[in-house]
Amino acid sequence: MARRSEPPDGGWGWMVVLSAFFQSALVFGVLRSFGVFFVEFVAAFEEQAARVSWIASIGIAVQQFGSPVGSALSTKFGPRPVVMAGGILAALGMLLASFATSLTHLYLSIGLLSGSGWALTFTPTLACLSRYFSRRRSLATGLALTGVGLSSFAFAPLFQWLLSHYAWRGALLLVSALSLHLVACGALLRPLFLTEDPAVGGPGAQLASLLHHGPFLRYTVALTLINTGFFIPYVHLVAHLQDLNWDPLPAAFLLSVAAISDLVGRVASGWLGDAVPGPVARLLMLWTTLTGVSLALFPVAQAPTALVALTVAYGFTSGALTPVAFSMLPELVGTGRIYCGLGLLQMVESIGGLLGAPLSGYLRDVTGNYTASFVVAGVFLLAGSGVLITLPHFFCFSAPTLKPQDLVTEALDTKVPLPKEGLGED
Numbered sequence: 001m002a003r004r005s006e007p008p009d010g011g012w013g014w015m016v017v018l019s020a021f022f023q024s025a026l027v028f029g030v031l032r033s034f035g036v037f038f039v040e041f042v043a044a045f046e047e048q049a050a051r052v053s054w055i056a057s058i059g060i061a062v063q064q065f066g067s068p069v070g071s072a073l074s075t076k077f078g079p080r081p082v083v084m085a086g087g088i089l090a091a092l093g094m095l096l097a098s099f100a101t102s103l104t105h106l107y108l109s110i111g112l113l114s115g116s117g118w119a120l121t122f123t124p125t126l127a128c129l130s131r132y133f134s135r136r137r138s139l140a141t142g143l144a145l146t147g148v149g150l151s152s153f154a155f156a157p158l159f160q161w162l163l164s165h166y167a168w169r170g171a172l173l174l175v176s177a178l179s180l181h182l183v184a185c186g187a188l189l190r191p192l193f194l195t196e197d198p199a200v201g202g203p204g205a206q207l208a209s210l211l212h213h214g215p216f217l218r219y220t221v222a223l224t225l226i227n228t229g230f231f232i233p234y235v236h237l238v239a240h241l242q243d244l245n246w247d248p249l250p251a252a253f254l255l256s257v258a259a260i261s262d263l264v265g266r267v268a269s270g271w272l273g274d275a276v277p278g279p280v281a282r283l284l285m286l287w288t289t290l291t292g293v294s295l296a297l298f299p300v301a302q303a304p305t306a307l308v309a310l311t312v313a314y315g316f317t318s319g320a321l322t323p324v325a326f327s328m329l330p331e332l333v334g335t336g337r338i339y340c341g342l343g344l345l346q347m348v349e350s351i352g353g354l355l356g357a358p359l360s361g362y363l364r365d366v367t368g369n370y371t372a373s374f375v376v377a378g379v380f381l382l383a384g385s386g387v388l389i390t391l392p393h394f395f396c397f398s399a400p401t402l403k404p405q406d407l408v409t410e411a412l413d414t415k416v417p418l419p420k421e422g423l424g425e426d
Contacts, residue, residue, distance in 0.1 A: 012190050013132030013140065019188040020125045020144035023083070026182050027063070027090075027118045029151025030175060031056060032234040032259070036159040036252050039239060040168045045103050049239065050361035055106045056235050057357040062115025064227075064350030067123040071343030072203050074124040078191040086120025087182025089113055094176035098169045114179070121182050123346050124189075127339045130330050131192045135274065137330065142270020142323035149263030149319055152234075156255040160248060194335060206340040215392050216332050216341065220348045223325060225384035226288055227352030228359075229295060229377030233258065233314060235357045237298075240370040244302070254311050261315025269320035273327055280328045281391045287321035288385040296378030299371035332391075352380070 034056050041052045073082045093114030100106045126144070133140045162171035210216050234255065241251035269287065273280055294314040301307045326342075333341040360373035388394070 008192075009133050009136055011132070013129070013192075015188050016125070016129045016132055016190070017140050017144045019185045020129050021147040023121055023125050023147070023182060023185045024145050025147035025151035026179055026185070027122050028148045029155050030179070031060060031231070032148065032152045033155035033159050033255065035235050035238045035255065036156055036163065037168060037171070038235065039242065039248070040163055041103070041106070044168065047103055048361070049236075049364050050358055051103060053235060053357040053361035055103070055110055056231070057354050058107055058111025059115040059118070060231060060357075061350040061354035062112055063118035063122065064346040064353055066116055066119030067346030067350075068340075068343035070120040070123045071127065071339040073120070074127065075203055075339050079124040079128045079189045080186055080191070082124050083121045083186030083189060084183045085186075086117040087180060087184075087186055088117070089120065090117030090182055091176045091180040093117060094172050094179055098172040098176070117179075117182070119346075121186065123342050124339070125185070126326060127342045128189055128191070130326070130338045130342075131194065131335055134335075138273030138280070138323055138327040139270040141327045142266045142268075142273070145319075145323050145326075146263050146266045148322075149259045149261075149266060149315075152259030152262065153256045154259075156252045156259070157249070160252040203340055206337050207344065210333060210337065210341055210344055213333065216345075218387055218390050219329070219332060220345050222384045222387035223345060224349040224352045225380050225387065226321070226325075227349040228356040229292070229352075229380035230318065231353065231356055232295065232360050232373060232377040233298070233311075236360055236364070236370055236373060237311075239364075240298070240374075241307070243369060254308065257308060258311045258315035258318075261312045262319030265316035265319030266323055268316075270323045270327075273324050279391070279393050280324055280331065281388050281394050284321055284324045284328060285385045285388040285394075287317050287324065288381055288388065290317040291321060292378040292381030292385065294378075295381065296375050298374040299369075356380070 038049075038052060038056075041047070041055065042049060045052070070082055070086065090113075093109045093112070093116075096113065097106055097109035100109060126141070129140060129144055130137060159171060159175075162174055166174070237255060237258075238248070238251045241254060242248065265287075269283070273283060276283060291314060294310055294317060298307075298310055298314075301310050329341055329345065330338050356377070360370070360377060363372040363376065364370050366372075
């Protein structure tokens, strides 16, 4: 393909948005709805909640920790073959999980194998999307990530229905068939070459420059803290509601309520991210703070009406922070470094994804309820919003807002760090 001077802000980019829509559904939609399987696994293997929680946590951690591998392979071979290979691995992991006879088998099949497939699909696709858009990047990212909300709305009751009719083994076989559609999504990706690509150097030079980039490092710490508490409701909310004597199907349906709010939040946040002047970090900090507060209030709610209201609030704010978090990264590191930057970010924040759900399950086993689990999850998000305040220009209200292409040019001014020099001062 011909090399372009800047992202086209459309064209085939909308097909990439469509691909990312279905991929986000088949990766994070499945992960968010996996709490439905949680109770079944506890009963089938007679294990504690903390040990069962490691299944989803390993999957999330491997998906994020393996993201640099997907990024490096996409830089060398392009995103299309990498994503198609990831779809095959994700489906194979779910298929093997249906034959599991112990939790270790589930750790290896769902956690390691499917997680590796998710690592090869999500990050390369989102990085490819970011290269196709500049002025409408937040909106495009928000539309792509609405697949998570729609699939969570559909998958939670669907998985519960499958469990009631085919048991957990049959349900996992059908989830494997769904995951195989990631191969078709990968076929839609078309690599885009930009004029600034040669200036940023190879993966090694990009990595060295990012490790000297103070704002990027602080942003990585913030998202790691956020990631620690972000997934807790999707892993433990159904179990928490059953502790409150809810029936399994209404409890699973409440996840669908969160998914609807999540969908609305992603679209609204994507539009606001492009429309509201000023640093995107302020908008991200707002959504992160509100998400942390709603999480911490879950143990206080006992009445069904209050629980539904909190679920709606959590779904909207957690959905709203996601597209802003991803669309902000190219503004920090530049479009030319997006593959390496996103891969490194996902790898580091995998620490939060790995520890969050098991910590929540451990607190449940120690205390006998999920009060401490939800409060601690909210504290992690509030801590992450505090780190966001330290990003450049956060408190700058009078300076004009730079256009995304200007931010890319600014990031490229310091291409590869010299031995005693980083990417730039804050």
